[in-house]
Amino acid sequence: MALQRKDQDIVSAMKLVDFAKRQLQIMRESKWNSLIENVSSFCDKNGIVIPKMDEKYALGKSKRKSSTVTYSHHLYVEVFCAAIDLQLSELNNRFSEVNIDLLLGMASLSPDDFFTNYNKNKIMKLATYYPNEFAASKLEDLSCELDNYIGYVREMDNALSNLKGLGDMPKTLVKTNIHKTQGLVYLLVKLSLILRVATATVERAFSSMKFIKIDLRSMIGDDFLSDCLVCYIEDGVFGSVSNDAIIDRF
Known part of the structure; x- marks a missing residue:
C-alpha cells in the first residue's frame, strides 16, 4: 500500500522495495518456526484440527500413495517458501536493477525540495544507459559538468526554488541559459523526460492490444x-x- 501512495517520492519508494525484499528473505530463512508455532497455537485455542508435522504427507488425492515427504517439509517448501519466492519474483520483475537505476537517476536529477535527492553517482549510472549519447569521453565531461551544475543551481534561489518535478526543469534551464553552459546535463534531462513518455506510450499500446x-x-x-x-x-x-x-x- 505504501508504494501506491501518489505522494511517494521515487527514492523513498526504492528504499521500501529494497527493505521489502530483505524482509521477505529474512522471513524465508528464519521465520518459519515461529510462524508454525503461532499457527498451531491459534488452531489449538480455536479447536481447529491440524495434521502432525512429522507425519507423511499424502501425494495427490489418494492417501494410499507412499511418500517420504512430511507435512512440515511440504508446508515449508511448497507453500511457505513458494509464496515468498513468488512475491520476490514479482518485485524483481517490476523493479529490476535496470529499472531501479533509471528511476533513482531521474530522481537524482529532479529539482524537488531544491535538489534534495541529488546524487552524482546515480546520475552517472543513468548516463551509462545512453551509450550513443554518452561515450567514455562524454561521461568524463558530464562528471565535470555535474560538479559545476549542482553548485551553480543551488545558488540560484529565486529561479529554481519553485520547481516541482523533472518536467519543470527544461524551460527554466533554457530561460537561465544553463542549457548552453551545461549542455550534457540538459541533454540527460531531456532523455529522462523522453523515457517517461516512451514508457507510458508503450504501456498504453500493450494495454490497447487486447481490444485491437x-x-x-x-x-x-x-x-x-x-x-x-x-x-x-x-x-x-x-x-x-x-x-x-x-x-x-x-
Missing part, C-alpha cells in the same frame, strides 16, 4: 494494426475529427 487484437487481427497487416492502435490510443484527438474531413481526405 481480436479474431480479425490475423487478417490484417502490421501497418494496419499500427494505424488502429494509434486511433484507439489517441481517441481524444481523432474524436475531434469530423467524418466529412475523413471522407475528404480519402
Whole structure:
C-alpha cells in the first residue's frame, strides 16, 4: 500500500522495495518456526484440527500413495517458501536493477525540495544507459559538468526554488541559459523526460492490444494494426475529427 501512495517520492519508494525484499528473505530463512508455532497455537485455542508435522504427507488425492515427504517439509517448501519466492519474483520483475537505476537517476536529477535527492553517482549510472549519447569521453565531461551544475543551481534561489518535478526543469534551464553552459546535463534531462513518455506510450499500446487484437487481427497487416492502435490510443484527438474531413481526405 505504501508504494501506491501518489505522494511517494521515487527514492523513498526504492528504499521500501529494497527493505521489502530483505524482509521477505529474512522471513524465508528464519521465520518459519515461529510462524508454525503461532499457527498451531491459534488452531489449538480455536479447536481447529491440524495434521502432525512429522507425519507423511499424502501425494495427490489418494492417501494410499507412499511418500517420504512430511507435512512440515511440504508446508515449508511448497507453500511457505513458494509464496515468498513468488512475491520476490514479482518485485524483481517490476523493479529490476535496470529499472531501479533509471528511476533513482531521474530522481537524482529532479529539482524537488531544491535538489534534495541529488546524487552524482546515480546520475552517472543513468548516463551509462545512453551509450550513443554518452561515450567514455562524454561521461568524463558530464562528471565535470555535474560538479559545476549542482553548485551553480543551488545558488540560484529565486529561479529554481519553485520547481516541482523533472518536467519543470527544461524551460527554466533554457530561460537561465544553463542549457548552453551545461549542455550534457540538459541533454540527460531531456532523455529522462523522453523515457517517461516512451514508457507510458508503450504501456498504453500493450494495454490497447487486447481490444485491437481480436479474431480479425490475423487478417490484417502490421501497418494496419499500427494505424488502429494509434486511433484507439489517441481517441481524444481523432474524436475531434469530423467524418466529412475523413471522407475528404480519402
